[in-house]
Amino acid sequence: xxDRDHSKREGSGRIxxxxxxxxxxxxxxxxxxxxxxxxxxxxxxxxxxxxxATTAAAATAPLAFAQxxxxxxxxxxxxxxxxxGQPVAARPYGLPSEHEKNLQRRQSPGxxxxxxxxxxxxxxxxxxxxxxxxxxxxxxxxQGWHDIDPAQHRLMLNGLMRAPRVYTMDDLMRLPSVSxxxxxxxxxxxxxxxxxxAVPTVQYTHGMLSCCEFTGVPLSVLLEDCGADLxxxxxxxxxxxxxxxxxRTIPLEMADEIIVAWAMNGEMLRPENGYPLRLVVPGVQGxxxxxxxxxxxxxxxxWNTKDETVHYVDMMPDGMHRQYTSIQECKSVITxxxxxxxxxxxxxxxxxxxxxxxxxxxxxxxxxxxxGRSWRTARLEGPVLSKCLTRFNLDWVWDGSPAILQxxxxxxxxxxxxxxxxxxAIRGTRSIYHNNAIQSWRVAPSGEVDNVQLG
Amino acid sequence: xxDRDHSKREGSGRIxxxxxxxxxxxxxxxxxxxxxxxxxxxxxxxxxxxxxATTAAAATAPLAFAQxxxxxxxxxxxxxxxxxGQPVAARPYGLPSEHEKNLQRRQSPGxxxxxxxxxxxxxxxxxxxxxxxxxxxxxxxxQGWHDIDPAQHRLMLNGLMRAPRVYTMDDLMRLPSVSxxxxxxxxxxxxxxxxxxAVPTVQYTHGMLSCCEFTGVPLSVLLEDCGADLxxxxxxxxxxxxxxxxxRTIPLEMADEIIVAWAMNGEMLRPENGYPLRLVVPGVQGxxxxxxxxxxxxxxxxWNTKDETVHYVDMMPDGMHRQYTSIQECKSVITxxxxxxxxxxxxxxxxxxxxxxxxxxxxxxxxxxxxGRSWRTARLEGPVLSKCLTRFNLDWVWDGSPAILQxxxxxxxxxxxxxxxxxxAIRGTRSIYHNNAIQSWRVAPSGEVDNVQLG
Numbered sequence: 046x047x048d049r050d051h052s053k054r055e056g057s058g059r060i061x062x063x064x065x066x067x068x069x070x071x072x073x074x075x076x077x078x079x080x081x082x083x084x085x086x087x088x089x090x091x092x093x094x095x096x097x098a099t100t101a102a103a104a105t106a107p108l109a110f111a112q113x114x115x116x117x118x119x120x121x122x123x124x125x126x127x128x129x130g131q132p133v134a135a136r137p138y139g140l141p142s143e144h145e146k147n148l149q150r151r152q153s154p155g156x157x158x159x160x161x162x163x164x165x166x167x168x169x170x171x172x173x174x175x176x177x178x179x180x181x182x183x184x185x186x187x188q189g190w191h192d193i194d195p196a197q198h199r200l201m202l203n204g205l206m207r208a209p210r211v212y213t214m215d216d217l218m219r220l221p222s223v224s225x226x227x228x229x230x231x232x233x234x235x236x237x238x239x240x241x242x243a244v245p246t247v248q249y250t251h252g253m254l255s256c257c258e259f260t261g262v263p264l265s266v267l268l269e270d271c272g273a274d275l276x277x278x279x280x281x282x283x284x285x286x287x288x289x290x291x292x293r294t295i296p297l298e299m300a301d302e303i304i305v306a307w308a309m310n311g312e313m314l315r316p317e318n319g320y321p322l323r324l325v326v327p328g329v330q331g332x333x334x335x336x337x338x339x340x341x342x343x344x345x346x347x348w349n350t351k352d353e354t355v356h357y358v359d360m361m362p363d364g365m366h367r368q369y370t371s372i373q374e375c376k377s378v379i380t381x382x383x384x385x386x387x388x389x390x391x392x393x394x395x396x397x398x399x400x401x402x403x404x405x406x407x408x409x410x411x412x413x414x415x416x417g418r419s420w421r422t423a424r425l426e427g428p429v430l431s432k433c434l435t436r437f438n439l440d441w442v443w444d445g446s447p448a449i450l451q452x453x454x455x456x457x458x459x460x461x462x463x464x465x466x467x468x469x470a471i472r473g474t475r476s477i478y479h480n481n482a483i484q485s486w487r488v489a490p491s492g493e494v495d496n497v498q499l500g
Numbered sequence: 501x502x503d504r505d506h507s508k509r510e511g512s513g514r515i516x517x518x519x520x521x522x523x524x525x526x527x528x529x530x531x532x533x534x535x536x537x538x539x540x541x542x543x544x545x546x547x548x549x550x551x552x553a554t555t556a557a558a559a560t561a562p563l564a565f566a567q568x569x570x571x572x573x574x575x576x577x578x579x580x581x582x583x584x585g586q587p588v589a590a591r592p593y594g595l596p597s598e599h600e601k602n603l604q605r606r607q608s609p610g611x612x613x614x615x616x617x618x619x620x621x622x623x624x625x626x627x628x629x630x631x632x633x634x635x636x637x638x639x640x641x642x643q644g645w646h647d648i649d650p651a652q653h654r655l656m657l658n659g660l661m662r663a664p665r666v667y668t669m670d671d672l673m674r675l676p677s678v679s680x681x682x683x684x685x686x687x688x689x690x691x692x693x694x695x696x697x698a699v700p701t702v703q704y705t706h707g708m709l710s711c712c713e714f715t716g717v718p719l720s721v722l723l724e725d726c727g728a729d730l731x732x733x734x735x736x737x738x739x740x741x742x743x744x745x746x747x748r749t750i751p752l753e754m755a756d757e758i759i760v761a762w763a764m765n766g767e768m769l770r771p772e773n774g775y776p777l778r779l780v781v782p783g784v785q786g787x788x789x790x791x792x793x794x795x796x797x798x799x800x801x802x803w804n805t806k807d808e809t810v811h812y813v814d815m816m817p818d819g820m821h822r823q824y825t826s827i828q829e830c831k832s833v834i835t836x837x838x839x840x841x842x843x844x845x846x847x848x849x850x851x852x853x854x855x856x857x858x859x860x861x862x863x864x865x866x867x868x869x870x871x872g873r874s875w876r877t878a879r880l881e882g883p884v885l886s887k888c889l890t891r892f893n894l895d896w897v898w899d900g901s902p903a904i905l906q907x908x909x910x911x912x913x914x915x916x917x918x919x920x921x922x923x924x925a926i927r928g929t930r931s932i933y934h935n936n937a938i939q940s941w942r943v944a945p946s947g948e949v950d951n952v953q954l955g
Contacts, residue, residue, distance in 0.1 A: 123652060125792070126743050130644025132615030133772075137604035139635040141593065142647050142775045145768050149592035160587030173715035173763035174679035178634060180594040181767065189585025192597050197578060221850050224629035224881045224891050260628035288581050308628035310765065312636065313600050317588075320597045337580070395676050426679045428883045436679050 166252030187289030207272030232330030261306030328403030362473035621707030642744030662727030687785030716761030783858030
């Protein structure tokens with residue numbers, strides 16, 4: 046495969062090819078060129094013959110390519126084995142490989158009128174495990190992002206409290222801190238699919254989802270410090286420091302888990318994600334994790350701000366709307382194979398995906414390859430943490446016939462992720478927010494995978 | 501504080517200032533300019549009066565600065581509240597704030613003759629939680645790093661096995677995968693301190709230490725696939741793809757936990773850390789986590805390669821050396837406050853640090869502020885995982901008198917991190933590797949923190 050081919054892929058090294066901006070690029074050429082297909086099938090047949098069914102054609106395939114490659118590797122070292130490499134600290138702050146440069150956050154063209162009030166999606170199809178690297182964390186802004194000078198930033202606490210107070214970053218960062226891993230999902234994630242719009246890739250269907258280790262001071266420490274009146278005070282108003290007047294009401298019954306955070310994945314927040322301060326509200330939709338946080342007010346009733354009356358409400362079939370529906374219910378999605386990728390031939394695949402619940406831990410994930418007629422239980426990678434992504438994996442041998450891949454998560458409360466039609470029966474098709482239905486990916490005999498709405 | 505001041509700091513927003521390359525820069529100017537000191541002490545006295553002792557002077561300090569700042573914040577919005585910000589995906593792969601640009605991997609000048617065979621240290625003094633962001637993962641190369649084309653990379657398995665085999669990256673990445681969080685520490689970490697060299701900052705004392713979520717195929721899957729003879733085969737030889745002929749013997753009794761990994765913290769490995777393939781050997785010194793991994797051989801005895809005979813052996817007092825001492829024993833270090841930082845005045849601080857053990861989970865961390873005469877048990881942040889970093893935190897009120905900060909970790913086997921003299925009594929002072937002694941940071945009445953060897 047040439048360097049040029051690599052540069053077109055959304056992250057190289059993937060066995061399943063993801064197109065760049067929906068322009069397909071399969072590995073079929075490579076397979077034909079190198080004769081890899083037969084070798085792979087043969088290899089995988091031997092590995093997993095005991096556990097899974099394979100095609101008869103694969104059983105007799107030769108290993109010629111692999112063996113000649115092996116001789117070459119030993120006898121003819123690659124260029125990087127015979128030359129001096131780059132020095133340490135060549136990049137004081139490191140970056141991904143040049144071969145991975147197409148694995149990017151991407152904006153969905155036309156989703157909003159201006160890019161300062163839009164979304165850049167996380168490329169879930171090319172990620173592994175549960176941690177989202179900070180450079181690929183999704184973005185959702187209401188009036189664009191700023192790189193705020195932390196020395197100029199302040200956080201005010203006011204409202205129902207004995208001693209309203211203003212904190213500098215230095216004040217906050219000497220306080221007792223906690224570190225917790227949590228997912229963050231925009232309430233509008235998978236929003237296009239309320240109708241019958243089958244967005245082509247998992248980056249665009251589910252990519253308003255990320256997961257980090259957050260560090261900051263527990264909200265409870267600040268409330269105590271200011272002498273908050275928690276008898277009268279039942280709600281918190283969180284206000285962002287940008288120009289969008291982004292304000293959200295949060296029930297104080299959630300206070301025990303809320304963090305006023307300055308760090309994500311070990312380092313200070315990124316500007317696009319609220320540097321130097323954001324709210325972390327585990328299990329709750331991302332809009333409440335207010336970025337560039339400048340004010341927290343304690344009150345005795347919800348504020349009914351524009352962002353919780355005009356926006357972020359769920360339109361119901363009868364024309365009424367649900368309001369303050371902030372918790373992200375149990376949900377899962379297969380990230381590999383997923384829409385826009387192309388399987389490189391029959392044989393073994395590791396089906397991999399993510400599951401999460403705003404109510405606690407994921408208890409189980411079932412996977413179907415026949416559109417929900419039968420299910421197998423996937424392996425969960427540990428640690429399984431509350432209100433955090435959980436990675437699941439399942440062995441699968443594709444026999445070349447059409448398949449429909451689905452995942453169904455169950456959380457520790459016993460809640461089961463619904464089918465699309467189950468959700469629509471109650472909530473209709475006119476909503477934007479809180480679509481946690483089962484996702485279906487259709488595999489064609491050609492190996493091409495696309496998004497299909499099954500109901 | 502001006503932007504210029506910010507740019508000098510190793511990561512802004514820290515309450516404890518770390519100097520750039522040992523050039524000190526304290527916050528005293530800011531304190532004098534803004535009168536923050538009294539406010540902070542007052543604030544912290546109220547917060548933690550019940551739990552900790554404070555100075556009498558702090559009790560009556562006013563809050564004038566904070567309140568006027570508060571009015572200003574509401575009445576005069578900051579520039580970022582009155583302007584349109586940057587669009588989404590302005591940076592398809594995001595970067596840290598400009599205000600954090602001094603938080604970097606740094607080379608220790610003069611440590612090695614050429615920078616292609618040297619170390620770049622992780623800036624532990626400016627990090628949080630347990631995850632090391634990929635851009636700040638430490639580097640240690642033997643002949644420099646390359647950005648290898650994954651389509652050209654191969655992994656050979658050979659030796660005592662029925663079917664020696666060569667894998668492409670595509671072959672490997674369709675196999676069953678696991679994701680695990682583990683620390684990686686160079687065996688030479690804290691090596692200068694075997695003698696009486698008090699390296700000034702925690703970046704240089706302990707910065708050959710990082711922690712990631714790694715994803716890859718379990719070694720056991722590959723051994724099974726190749727029909728490895730595990731009756732005769734007792735050892736694994738791992739060989740890197742660079743030009744240094746880096747080879748390491750690894751006992752196969754460790755095989756169950758070893759991962760042939762392609763991803764760190766959710767994305768493909770970074771070139772400096774072995775892209776596209778490295779070995780993950782939990783609990784074992786970093787040199788065995790062979791980068792740019794190209795070969796794994798199964799054998800019946802250790803290979804005694806140059807990297808396990810000439811290098812990476814522990815010189816003992818009697819002139820003999822210990823060999824194959826690969827497991828990183830239980831260790832901890834306080835990262836804040838630490839050498840080179842300056843406390844900004846008396847009052848409350850969150851003492852924070854990291855603990856780890858190559859034998860399993862950290863069970864407990866004790867912290868002393870009086871050079872080991874008395875100890876308090878720190879809070880451990882969850883999840884506490886095996887062979888993974890654990891973050892600890894402890895409340896502390898500094899009364900302005902000299903103090904010596906130490907941490908002492910105990911792992912689940914009951915092993916207690918030793919004092920320097922306990923370690924030297926057995927292992928002497930001529931070693932480089934495997935110094936896991938207790939670290940001491942001395943706090944002067946001026947607030948300056950430095951590295952001191954107590955014994």
